[in-house]
Amino acid sequence: MEKFAETSYPVADVVRKRWSTVIFSEKLIEREKLLSLIEAARWASSCFNEQPWSFIVATKDDLEEYAKMLDCIVEGNREWASTAPVLMISVAKLHFDRNGSPNRHSYHDVGLAIGNMVTQATEMGIHMHQMGGFYLDKTREVYSIPETHDPVAAIALGYLGEIDSASEALQNREKSPRSRKTIDKFLFSGKWGEVSKLI
Amino acid sequence: MEKFAETSYPVADVVRKRWSTVIFSEKLIEREKLLSLIEAARWASSCFNEQPWSFIVATKDDLEEYAKMLDCIVEGNREWASTAPVLMISVAKLHFDRNGSPNRHSYHDVGLAIGNMVTQATEMGIHMHQMGGFYLDKTREVYSIPETHDPVAAIALGYLGEIDSASEALQNREKSPRSRKTIDKFLFSGKWGEVSKLI
Numbered sequence: 001m002e003k004f005a006e007t008s009y010p011v012a013d014v015v016r017k018r019w020s021t022v023i024f025s026e027k028l029i030e031r032e033k034l035l036s037l038i039e040a041a042r043w044a045s046s047c048f049n050e051q052p053w054s055f056i057v058a059t060k061d062d063l064e065e066y067a068k069m070l071d072c073i074v075e076g077n078r079e080w081a082s083t084a085p086v087l088m089i090s091v092a093k094l095h096f097d098r099n100g101s102p103n104r105h106s107y108h109d110v111g112l113a114i115g116n117m118v119t120q121a122t123e124m125g126i127h128m129h130q131m132g133g134f135y136l137d138k139t140r141e142v143y144s145i146p147e148t149h150d151p152v153a154a155i156a157l158g159y160l161g162e163i164d165s166a167s168e169a170l171q172n173r174e175k176s177p178r179s180r181k182t183i184d185k186f187l188f189s190g191k192w193g194e195v196s197k198l199i
Numbered sequence: 200m201e202k203f204a205e206t207s208y209p210v211a212d213v214v215r216k217r218w219s220t221v222i223f224s225e226k227l228i229e230r231e232k233l234l235s236l237i238e239a240a241r242w243a244s245s246c247f248n249e250q251p252w253s254f255i256v257a258t259k260d261d262l263e264e265y266a267k268m269l270d271c272i273v274e275g276n277r278e279w280a281s282t283a284p285v286l287m288i289s290v291a292k293l294h295f296d297r298n299g300s301p302n303r304h305s306y307h308d309v310g311l312a313i314g315n316m317v318t319q320a321t322e323m324g325i326h327m328h329q330m331g332g333f334y335l336d337k338t339r340e341v342y343s344i345p346e347t348h349d350p351v352a353a354i355a356l357g358y359l360g361e362i363d364s365a366s367e368a369l370q371n372r373e374k375s376p377r378s379r380k381t382i383d384k385f386l387f388s389g390k391w392g393e394v395s396k397l398i
Contacts, residue, residue: 007238007241007242008234009231009234009238010231010235010238011235011238011239011242011319012213012239012318012319014211014213014318014322015239015242015315015319016242018242018244020244031397032208032209034397035207035208035397035398036209036210038208038382038386039206039207039208039382040210040214042206042379042380042385043206043210043214043215043217043377043379044314045217045219045317045329047329047331047352048331051379051380051385053385054385054386054387055385055386055387056388056391057386057387057388057395057397058388059397062388065388065389091391104306104331105306105331105351105352106306107303107304107305107306107310108306108307108310108313108352109310110307111306111307111308111309111310111311111313111314112310112311112313112314112317114307114310114311115243115310115313115314115317115318116214116314116318118244118311118314119211119214119314120214123213130244130246132246132247132303132304143387143389143391144391145391146391149391152304153246153304178242180241180242180248180250181241181250183237183238183241186241186250186252186254187237187253187254187256188253188254188255188256188342189255189256189261189264190264190342191342191343192255192342192343192344192348193343196256198230198234198256198258199234
């Protein structure tokens, strides 16, 4: 299955062909490839090069640890997330190492790191599906994440599964087209809300 | 000039060869390519597909608007940022459209959109350099950005310039190697701070 974005202007294949699947294959992600995902995240830019990202990872190589992370994800996501061979929690460090002051870019920079990871994943045929739907307090407690850091998102990762293997509900969800706002809704010049003449 | 990341595990070229230049060429970014950058950002994933990102853009095609945005950037960044033909401000919507509740992923999702934009830029030979160093209140005032939204980062965009054209200080900065934490500092399994056995 493919699900190309219908773009108004050309974009690279690695951007165009990504989507957040809900049907993963049972195939495990090779250790080296998993580390390439982390390596890609590592090279993102960040405010003052603080690299405020961390990742907690659980794979189906260790079913006990996998179940522990799956338990942190809200019930509504578990049907499909549990088909993924790898789960992660992204974490943001909230203050700068350099001077202890709040880092207003910490979540943003975690997003940049995940952006790199998504690019690397797509290049390798791996799909990622991020979730806001996980238990924040439970995750903090289960993994002893200190108050200096915030769990940001849960992520399911794996190869694409056979669409016929999934429930009808998931098949329908998988087939639904990707939709986005048009560019005139978010590209401004001169003043907030003034559509850029570039369009 | 090239400045490949020294990676421990292989990553895609589009990740490996990106860096935040401080020496831009005078060459303008073609309108179509600029719109491809925005189009790439558009297709990022986001929590509930809320797409909380907006961008205010200024190009050297309109020197008055360009100067207005440059004025929002802190003095220390202006020497190099002013060599870029395009400036942007990224903006995050702080509450969900769907129900008005706070969106804790808004900055993160702006980061994901910028992650896509960076990938697209690198594919097209365009460099981006993001800055936390801009005047938040001034930017809000100059562009009438409402309290429902936050300016997140300033961004300089353009093609790579000739290194000899820049001041010695910028040349040294441009030549300094890219450095990152090692993976064992931020990849955990089982518990916060426990280095993942994957490494």
